[in-house]
Amino acid sequence: MAQPLTIALPKGRLTDDALGFLARAGYAVPANGDGGRKLVLDGADGRLRFIMVKPSDVPVFVEYGAADVGVAGLDVVRESERDVYEPLHLPFGYCRLAVAGPADRADLSLRLERNPRVATKFPRLTEAYFRKRGVAAELIVMSGSVELAPLVGLADLIVDLVQTGTTLRENGLAEIRTILESRAVLIANRASYRLRATEVRELIDALANVMRET
Amino acid sequence: MSARNQSTDRPLPEGVRDLLFADTAAFRGMEASLQATWSAWGYREISLPTFEYADTLATDVGAAVDAEMYRFFDRHGRTLALRPDMTIPTARVVGTRLFDQPMPLRLAYVGSVFRYEPPRAGRQHEFTQAGVELIGAPGAVADAESIALAVASLRAVGVPAFRITVGHVGFFRGLLAALDLPERLASRLQNAVDRKAEAELALLLAEAASLPPIARSAVLTLPRLTGDAAVLAAAESICLNTTMMQAIFDLHGLADLLRAYGVEDAISYDLAEVRDLDYYTGITFEGFAPGLGFSLVSGGRYDDLIGHFGPPLPAVGWALTLDRVMLARELQGICAEEPRSDVLLSADVWAACPQWAAQARLLGVKVEIDPLGLDPQALWQAALARGIRRIVYGPDLNHLTVRDAAGMRGVSADEWQEVTRWLNR
Numbered sequence: 001m002a003q004p005l006t007i008a009l010p011k012g013r014l015t016d017d018a019l020g021f022l023a024r025a026g027y028a029v030p031a032n033g034d035g036g037r038k039l040v041l042d043g044a045d046g047r048l049r050f051i052m053v054k055p056s057d058v059p060v061f062v063e064y065g066a067a068d069v070g071v072a073g074l075d076v077v078r079e080s081e082r083d084v085y086e087p088l089h090l091p092f093g094y095c096r097l098a099v100a101g102p103a104d105r106a107d108l109s110l111r112l113e114r115n116p117r118v119a120t121k122f123p124r125l126t127e128a129y130f131r132k133r134g135v136a137a138e139l140i141v142m143s144g145s146v147e148l149a150p151l152v153g154l155a156d157l158i159v160d161l162v163q164t165g166t167t168l169r170e171n172g173l174a175e176i177r178t179i180l181e182s183r184a185v186l187i188a189n190r191a192s193y194r195l196r197a198t199e200v201r202e203l204i205d206a207l208a209n210v211m212r213e214t
Numbered sequence: 215m216s217a218r219n220q221s222t223d224r225p226l227p228e229g230v231r232d233l234l235f236a237d238t239a240a241f242r243g244m245e246a247s248l249q250a251t252w253s254a255w256g257y258r259e260i261s262l263p264t265f266e267y268a269d270t271l272a273t274d275v276g277a278a279v280d281a282e283m284y285r286f287f288d289r290h291g292r293t294l295a296l297r298p299d300m301t302i303p304t305a306r307v308v309g310t311r312l313f314d315q316p317m318p319l320r321l322a323y324v325g326s327v328f329r330y331e332p333p334r335a336g337r338q339h340e341f342t343q344a345g346v347e348l349i350g351a352p353g354a355v356a357d358a359e360s361i362a363l364a365v366a367s368l369r370a371v372g373v374p375a376f377r378i379t380v381g382h383v384g385f386f387r388g389l390l391a392a393l394d395l396p397e398r399l400a401s402r403l404q405n406a407v408d409r410k411a412e413a414e415l416a417l418l419l420a421e422a423a424s425l426p427p428i429a430r431s432a433v434l435t436l437p438r439l440t441g442d443a444a445v446l447a448a449a450e451s452i453c454l455n456t457t458m459m460q461a462i463f464d465l466h467g468l469a470d471l472l473r474a475y476g477v478e479d480a481i482s483y484d485l486a487e488v489r490d491l492d493y494y495t496g497i498t499f500e501g502f503a504p505g506l507g508f509s510l511v512s513g514g515r516y517d518d519l520i521g522h523f524g525p526p527l528p529a530v531g532w533a534l535t536l537d538r539v540m541l542a543r544e545l546q547g548i549c550a551e552e553p554r555s556d557v558l559l560s561a562d563v564w565a566a567c568p569q570w571a572a573q574a575r576l577l578g579v580k581v582e583i584d585p586l587g588l589d590p591q592a593l594w595q596a597a598l599a600r601g602i603r604r605i606v607y608g609p610d611l612n613h614l615t616v617r618d619a620a621g622m623r624g625v626s627a628d629e630w631q632e633v634t635r636w637l638n639r
Contacts (some may be wrong), residue, residue, distance in 0.1 A: 064335065065507025085410035087437065190509070191502035193410065194379050194482055198439050204412070 005199045006020060007048050008067035010055035010076075014184055017092035018071045022048070025206035047199075059084055059187060068192035069200060075161060077180040079122045085188040087204045091211055093184035095124060095163045099129070103174040111135060113156070120150030120159040129159070130180050147171040158185075176202050215491075229339025231329070233348040236564070237540070240550035241342065244536055245324050248344050255363055257320040257346050262303040264326070271302055273522045276543065279305075282329040286601025296328035300533060315573075317350025318528070324536075333507040336537040345533030352528040354464055357497045357515060358471035360530045365510055367534065368448040373542050374501040376510065380482055381487030382465055383494045383514075385449065388457030389436070393429055395422055396452070403433070407487050412437045429454060438483035442480070443469045449485050468497065490514075499532070500551035503542035510538050519539050533589060555580040556636045558597040560590065560607035566627065571610070574633055590617070604636065 009018050019029045028045035041050040053061055058072035059082035070084075071199075075097050077086060099110065110116075111133050119140040120126045130137035137179060140155050142167060147167055149155035161182070162175060191202055217399065248594035249259065265286075272280045284296040284500075297303055297484060300323045303317070324344035345546070348356050360379060361410070368376050390400055394574060399422060406414040417432050432452040437447045446465050465483065472478050472626045487498055496515030503510055505606060513532020520527040540550070556579045559566045571581045574631065584593055590607050594617055597605045604618035625632055 063507055065505055087412050088409045089411075089413040188410070189507045190506075191507050194440065194484065194502055195377055195504055197482070201438075201440075208412070 002044065002046070004046055004049040005069060005196060005203065006051060006185060008051050008053050008058045008061040008070035010058050010072055011052045012055055012072060014055065014073065015050060015094045016054070018053060018090075018184065021090060021092065021207065021210065025203075028208070035115045038146050045080060045090075048066045049106050056080070062189050065189045065191055067189070068190045068196055069203065070094045070188060071184055072187055073091045073161075074185050075122065075125070075180055075184050078180060079125050080099045081124060082100055083190065085193050086185045087104075087188055087200075088186040088207055088211075090184040090186060090207065091214070095161045095182050097125060097159065097180040097182055098149075098162045099157055099159050099177045099179060100162070100168050100173045100175050102170075105174070105176075113137075116156040117154070118157045118159055119146050119155035121146060122159055126159040129153070221524050227294045229333065229620060231338055231340075236550040236552045239553045241536060244371040244392055244539060245344065247372070248324065248367055249322070251363070251367050251370040252320075252322040252346060253365070254262065255359075257322040257378035259322045259324070259340070259441050260304070260307065262300060262307070262323060262325065263295065265294045266303060266306070267295050269291040270306055270523075271295050271297060273302065279329070282331050284328045284330065289529065290504030296616050297330050300343055300345055301347065301516075301531060303518045304531075305529070306523045307529065308347075308349055308529075309520045309525070311321075311528065312416040313520075313524045318356070319349040320346070320407065332580055335506060336541040337508075337535055337610075338537070343533045344536055345531060347529055349529045349531075350527050352430070352517065354471055355466040356528075356530050357464075357468050358475060359515065360477040360532060361468070361478050361481070361499055364499070364501060364513065364532050364534070365475075365480050368511065370535075371536075371539050371543075372548055373510070374546050375505055376480065376501055376542070377482055378499050378501040378511070379484045380465065380468065380497060380499045381484045381485065381492050382461040382497050384461030384464070384487075384496065385485045386488045386491065388453070388455050388461060389432060391457060393422070393425060393496070395432070396632050404488050407436055408436050408487050410486065428452075436456060436486045440483070441457075442482055445485065464485075464496065493519075497530070501534070503545070506538060506540060506542045507547040509534060510542055552601060554601040555582045556603065557581050557606045558585045558593060558602045560588065560593050560601075560605065561585070564612050570627055573630075577630065577634055577637070579633060585589075590615070 009015055023029045027048050029044040030041040030050055033049060039052050043050065051061065051067055055072060056076050058070040059077055059080035061067040062070040062084050063082040071082060071090065073093055113135055114138045115138055117138045117140055118126055119142050121142060123139050123141045126139060127136065142149065146158045146160045149158055150173060151171060159179065165175060186204065188200055243553065268283065268285050271283060279298045279364065283298050284417055288294055303322055304323060309370065324342065326340050327343050329341050348360055361380065364378060377524055399418065403418055406418060415433055417434060419425065432454055435452050439449050445536065446462055446469060450462050453462060469524055472481055490498065493516055495513040495517040498514035500509040501511035511534035513531055514529040517528040521531055559567060559571055559581055561583050567583065571583055574581050593605045593607060604616055606614055606616050614625050615622055616625050
């Protein structure tokens with residue numbers, strides 16, 4: 001009757017780190033998490049079932065209980081505003097959500113901008129950030145290549161994830177402010193946290209142990 | 215194409231939906247089961263207005279529900295609102311009209327409530343809540359009755375597997391009082407506990423440097439206080455003041471009573487549940503079913519609410535969302551059945567048909583009379599198309615023909631034993 005716990009993993013940048021981390025915590029993980037085309041993979045030890053989803057979809061899968069737990073960037077979790085538990089911050093996927101603008105932009109405080117056009121993939125966090133400072137930003141919601149927007153005059157500023165800053169620099173952009181320091185987090189469904197309490201607790205403790213050892 | 219086969223687009227406003235036959239029948243069935251259960255426990259149902267003055271409904275509900283209310287104006291320009299839940303209207307009725315009645319009062323309700331909240335798991339802006347309130351009784355016996363009735367009600371509406379998680383606001387409130395943190399830090403702590411963010415707790419503690427070790431370890435233990443009745447013992451060991459001790463004492467008493475009710479298998483405990491901390495004054499609980507990520511039922515003790523409308527009275531109660539119960543049942547393999555009649559009756563050649571139908575209906579047989587004058591073959595096809603399992607036609611009372619999947623046979627109109635058998639098939 002021991003059904004595996006379903007874990008939603010983000011396809012892409014975090015996949016290998018997440019799988020590696022789970023493996024170190026003693027869970028059997030599929031060999032080719034990212035390379036394969038299968039979207040549902042079973043761990044050989046029957047403790048976890050892996051579903052591979054688009055990073056921004058992880059919180060939805062978990063909120064609805066389609067996955068009991070999941071790994072997602074804190075940026076994605078905050079942007080989604082989904083009602084999930086986030087028991088653990090994981091030691092990978094470090095990056096920051098930052099406001100950036102043209103490197104030659106005048107040294108003007110963001111608060112003094114009139115109504116800047118801001119291109120982003122994170123409309124909620126962007127809106128909240130500017131609104132909190134009393135600035136009526138005009139959001140331009142994009143699904144990729146946000147750095148392009150200021151170059152072609154589509155936007156004055158961008159809000160995007162920055163890991164090293166290389167992409168920004170190569171496109172003549174500079175970071176202005178950090179909105180959120182992000183990293184991978186383990187999230188859990190509110191019902192699963194209770195109905196599968198033993199297994200979820202086991203997973204949290206196993207991952208926390210790996211973190212303590214390193 | 216004929217006009218019959220065309221439809222016109224007519225959009226519905228966001229957040230509302232129609233229920234068709236099987237679903238409506240299932241809702242009515244669940245309501246009937248709930249009413250039977252409540253009534254067996256001595257609860258009496260009241261009907262409440264769909265809208266009231268917004269001021270009344272916004273009393274002490276907290277900003278969350280306030281922002282979710284549908285508001286509009288009456289012709290005098292006063293602000294009205296559709297009820298966002300049933301507990302507040304119930305508290306108003308009790309506080310203004312029933313406060314001097316013999317206590318305790320056991321009240322029940324079922325009806326639509328309205329909230330601007332993103333549709334989640336079967337809950338649109340309009341959804342159906344059913345609930346009970348036990349008013350005028352403080353203490354664990356009333357708390358246990360409320361929870362045991364929630365278990366009985368979920369069983370009555372046909373959810374095979376579920377679990378109710380019980381917490382107590384006193385435990386976390388006591389902890390906050392003992393920690394005596396600056397307000398900002400306290401609210402960040404509550405927020406982190408609400409998200410079960412264990413790692414954040416450690417970081418927050420780093421900011422509160424002056425806390426004694428015993429308080430630190432209490433905070434760090436908090437997220438682990440989730441599970442069966444054994445967590446109560448674990449929680450006991452980290453109590454920092456009498457508020458926390460009292461909460462655990464209450465829960466121990468409650469656990470004993472729930473064992474006496476025989477429902478302990480459906481119960482777990484969560485002392486780190488801090489949602490609606492301002493609204494509740496004692497125990498809180500939420501019910502979950504496998505596969506449905508959202509709670510089916512939630513409730514608790516709120517001794518301060520009725521005092522907003524009249525003399526203060528202790529109260530404990532819960533509400534369940536029928537729309538989610540439907541989903542939970544489907545996830546566990548229980549499908550709503552399409553309602554259908556037992557017999558389709560030809561009126562064509564048989565003058566006594568209405569009388570015969572009336573008698574059959576008295577026996578509980580669902581009888582439809584064919585209004586289209588179909589011949590027996592067409593009548594049989596019409597019955598099949600609508601899931602009706604048998605037809606009956608003339609030529610006269612002594613020579614009726616019954617046709618079903620097994621074939622045709624003759625019966626006389628007064629063979630009521632035969633007719634009663636149709637009921638169960």
